[in-house]
Amino acid sequence: MAAAGEVWRADRGGTVLAAMYQLLGAVAALGVVAAGKFTFDALLTPDNSAFGLTTALLLLALATAVSGSTGPLQTQQHRLLGERVSQRVWDRLLDTTARADLVTYESTGFGTELERIRQHALEHPFAVTAALLGMSGSLVGVGTMSVVLIAVEPLLLPLLLAAGIPAVLLSRWASRTEFAFAHRLTGLFRRRHYLRELLTQRPYAAEVRAFDAFAPLRSRHEELNRAANVALRQQVRRRQVIAGLTTIGVAGALTGALLAIVALVRNGRIDLAEAGAAAIAVRLLSGQLGVLFGSIGGLLESAPFLADLARFVSSGPPPSPRGHKRALVDGVALRDVRFSYPGQDRAAVDGVDLEIRAGEVVALVGENGSGKTTLAKLVAGLYDPAAGSRWWDGTSLPAADIRASVTVIFQDFVRYQMTLRENITISAPTGDAVAAASSAGLTRTLGALPEGMDTMLGRDLDEGVDLSGGQWQRVALARALYRDTPLIVLDEPAAALDPRAEHELFTNVRATLGGRAALLISHRFSSTRMADRIYVMDAGRVVECGTHDELMAAAGQYAELYRLQSAAYR
Numbered sequence: 001m002a003a004a005g006e007v008w009r010a011d012r013g014g015t016v017l018a019a020m021y022q023l024l025g026a027v028a029a030l031g032v033v034a035a036g037k038f039t040f041d042a043l044l045t046p047d048n049s050a051f052g053l054t055t056a057l058l059l060l061a062l063a064t065a066v067s068g069s070t071g072p073l074q075t076q077q078h079r080l081l082g083e084r085v086s087q088r089v090w091d092r093l094l095d096t097t098a099r100a101d102l103v104t105y106e107s108t109g110f111g112t113e114l115e116r117i118r119q120h121a122l123e124h125p126f127a128v129t130a131a132l133l134g135m136s137g138s139l140v141g142v143g144t145m146s147v148v149l150i151a152v153e154p155l156l157l158p159l160l161l162a163a164g165i166p167a168v169l170l171s172r173w174a175s176r177t178e179f180a181f182a183h184r185l186t187g188l189f190r191r192r193h194y195l196r197e198l199l200t201q202r203p204y205a206a207e208v209r210a211f212d213a214f215a216p217l218r219s220r221h222e223e224l225n226r227a228a229n230v231a232l233r234q235q236v237r238r239r240q241v242i243a244g245l246t247t248i249g250v251a252g253a254l255t256g257a258l259l260a261i262v263a264l265v266r267n268g269r270i271d272l273a274e275a276g277a278a279a280i281a282v283r284l285l286s287g288q289l290g291v292l293f294g295s296i297g298g299l300l301e302s303a304p305f306l307a308d309l310a311r312f313v314s315s316g317p318p319p320s321p322r323g324h325k326r327a328l329v330d331g332v333a334l335r336d337v338r339f340s341y342p343g344q345d346r347a348a349v350d351g352v353d354l355e356i357r358a359g360e361v362v363a364l365v366g367e368n369g370s371g372k373t374t375l376a377k378l379v380a381g382l383y384d385p386a387a388g389s390r391w392w393d394g395t396s397l398p399a400a401d402i403r404a405s406v407t408v409i410f411q412d413f414v415r416y417q418m419t420l421r422e423n424i425t426i427s428a429p430t431g432d433a434v435a436a437a438s439s440a441g442l443t444r445t446l447g448a449l450p451e452g453m454d455t456m457l458g459r460d461l462d463e464g465v466d467l468s469g470g471q472w473q474r475v476a477l478a479r480a481l482y483r484d485t486p487l488i489v490l491d492e493p494a495a496a497l498d499p500r501a502e503h504e505l506f507t508n509v510r511a512t513l514g515g516r517a518a519l520l521i522s523h524r525f526s527s528t529r530m531a532d533r534i535y536v537m538d539a540g541r542v543v544e545c546g547t548h549d550e551l552m553a554a555a556g557q558y559a560e561l562y563r564l565q566s567a568a569y570r
């Protein structure tokens, strides 16, 4: 019923129209039986017939034509309704993903679940409605045909209805096997989808070719295809057996009813005209019963998928209110902060103290995997600390407010396949994109673009202009500056910049930041030496902290790494 509610809310007019087509089909089927009876009457007992043969035949033709045309009308109406329902369910799904925090999103379980819902549950609300519509239409049909049959011979009806009981039980069995099959294969389909992306999508094309990886990836894809075929074949066999058993039951009931009609004629209990009408009614009734039991089966089959969808969309925290951007007067501080990724024993950040005062540039350095990006996500409110505290001007703010007040450029920032303007203004469309572009050093790039700010970037969707890695990095910087928050986190902001551009960025970083505070993550010690304070991380902990000169004088890990790096340039 909940699924029917979804469909009703998605398109009320469309649902009413679909129901009307269904009703028309059932009424037309009744018309076929009645017109058939009139035709037999006109042929066999013309004196007692209500209509002449020509009129009866015309009525039969009309009823048959209407009955035949409702099918295609319904099919097209269902297409429209199906799209509206899919849009509505997608909206619910997007609401759920919007609520999910980053930690949930990054856990593999969430991804698998989301994929299962995307693959299966989305189509089911509509399947349920189609089944309900089918059921309502066929119930009218079954009712009217039953009246006709009872008038001829009441015994015929239970004979046909009895065939439905095994059909419904078999549907339940089919539904269980189908849900178990979907559950089992989601992981496989996800892996196969990923390989298909690697083998077909532009961002991967260069590396896949450079590493000659196409053939090995293709053979992994074929392995998954083979595994999918084995599993699918088993499932199809199960369904074929179930369908076969159902058909045998229905055919048995139909044959029994027709034999009973023959016996009734032989015994002289009904005349030939009644027998003809009863035969048509039995045939039509068994068709309507097929639709009815099929619909019940469809409902049963969809039930576990819908329960899955309902559980998913109601899972997770309630929608958090939009965060408010705060000014930063004093500074941000983390005290004894700890954070572990789900399922990991070791803490990625373990008892860290960190301070960024308003307008300061603070650097975070350390070896790969030492916890710098994780700490940056804690500072930016993307993760909440499992222990310890996070302070903004001495108050503990909700994570949403922190996210609204801190901007992060990640190492693997997004290259939006949109215009340059949209790339910069993604956070809010009204603002001075040109000023942000010029602060990020994009003036020359902008001048060379055919349509300036409105040039499409990237070549994945439309025929856009592709930028170099360094130019994309400046676009990401422009996006961060445009958002205009009092604190910016820059994770390796110069990785793709040429030496001159990198030098310019870091020597002018304070002017570029325009008074904003920054947390700068970099492996290049030459870039971070100008920072007001440098934190050195190792295995999730801060092991040293101070200015460049203080850390060099301390002759610890920083001094060692700094010397190693400068020796490489000598």
Ligand SMILES: Nc1ncnc2c1ncn2[C@@H]1O[C@H](COP(=O)(O)OP(=O)(O)OP(=O)(O)O)[C@@H](O)[C@H]1O
Pocket (backbone or CB within 6 Å): 106, 341, 342, 344, 348, 366, 367, 368, 369, 370, 371, 372, 373, 374, 375
């Ligand atoms: N999404 C994740 N799920 C589970 N573990 C993670 C996740 N991201 C990072 N880690 C683990 O947390 C630890 C710290 O990772 P983090 O990315 O913070 O290091 P980093 O210092 O930024 O490294 P790099 O210099 O290579 O960018 C690593 O051991 C890493 O394996």
